[in-house]
Amino acid sequence: xxxxxxxxxxxxxxxxxxxxxxxxxxxxxxxxxxxxxxxxxxxxxxxxxxxxxxxxxxxxxxxxxxxxxxxxxxxxxxxxxxxxxxxxxxxxxxxxxxxxxxxxxxxxxxxxxxxxxxxxxxxxxxxxxxxxxxxxxxxxxxxxxxxxxxxxxxxxxxxxxxxxxxxxxxxxxxxxxxxxxxxxxxxxxxxxxxxxxxxxxxxxxxxxxxxx
Numbered sequence: 001x002x003x004x005x006x007x008x009x010x011x012x013x014x015x016x017x018x019x020x021x022x023x024x025x026x027x028x029x030x031x032x033x034x035x036x037x038x039x040x041x042x043x044x045x046x047x048x049x050x051x052x053x054x055x056x057x058x059x060x061x062x063x064x065x066x067x068x069x070x071x072x073x074x075x076x077x078x079x080x081x082x083x084x085x086x087x088x089x090x091x092x093x094x095x096x097x098x099x100x101x102x103x104x105x106x107x108x109x110x111x112x113x114x115x116x117x118x119x120x121x122x123x124x125x126x127x128x129x130x131x132x133x134x135x136x137x138x139x140x141x142x143x144x145x146x147x148x149x150x151x152x153x154x155x156x157x158x159x160x161x162x163x164x165x166x167x168x169x170x171x172x173x174x175x176x177x178x179x180x181x182x183x184x185x186x187x188x189x190x191x192x193x194x195x196x197x198x199x200x201x202x203x204x205x206x207x208x209x210x211x212x
Contacts, residue, residue, distance in 0.1 A: 016117040016126075022083050029156070031089045032171075035163040040079050040087060043152055048075035050196075051148035057192040058144075064192070066144065075145055077129050081110035143182070147193045150179050151201075158204045 024041035052072040058064030079087075085106055111130045115123050132142055157172035179193055187194040203211065 012119075014117055014119055016114065019083055019114060019117055020077075020080055023079070026082050026087055028087050029089075030087065033165065033167045035160055035165045038156060040082050044076050044079055046152045046155070047078060047145070047148045048072040050151045051075040051145055053200075054144050054148055054151075054192045054196065057195050061195065062191045066140065071141060071144055071148075074129060074132055074141065075148060077126075078132065078145055078149065080114060080130055081107040084110040084113060143190065144192075147179065147182055147190060150175055150182075151193070151196065154179065154201065155204050158201070162205050162207075 021041075023044065024039045026040040028038045028040060028043055049072070051074070052068045055064070055066035055068035055071045058066055059068070085103075111127075115127055115130060118126060132145065154172065154175045157168040157175060160168040161172065176197075179197065183190050183194045
């Protein structure tokens with residue numbers, strides 16, 4: 001019996017998937033008054049849908065070669081570290097370069113801890129997912145994930161405003177501005193983001209009857 005088979009045959013219990021299921025216990029936008037609370041698990045699903053959509057739009061209309069399924073997978077795990085760190089509010093996370101760097105290091109420690117909850121034979125398979133594909137913060141996939149993450153935040157702001165909550169007005173302006181910066185002055189840097197903003201985003205302001 002080889003080592004891998006032996007590991008499969010023992011009755012050791014690993015915590016990885018049960019721990020990740022706790023993402024639904026982590027509340028986002030904790031400093032803001034919400035009409036509809038949002039948790040990290042819900043957010044991760046939405047970012048996966050959006051990242052997949054941005055990849056499809058890039059490939060179909062702008063000659064891209066992204067892998068939509070891979071981007072959806074990376075998005076599902078992109079905030080996994082928050083099961084340990086919690087969701088740090090944006091004003092704190094980016095208050096200073098020192099805090100941002102320290103939080104980045106903390107996220108890596110959290111990812112390593114979560115990976116240790118897997119059998120050793122599976123850790124390499126999941127490390128490349130938890131680390132965002134391993135291409136750094138400026139790679140093509142990383143930028144699409146960041147755009148999808150910001151689109152999700154924009155949608156949250158739009159839906160809160162639709163419900164009469166003025167708490168998210170300033171956040172909406174800031175997030176929309178950052179998305180447009182990602183597109184570049186002529187919209188060509190990330191044309192898929194510009195396309196989504198022009199053709200899909202305003203639908204989130206509609207009521208159910210209007211959507212039908």
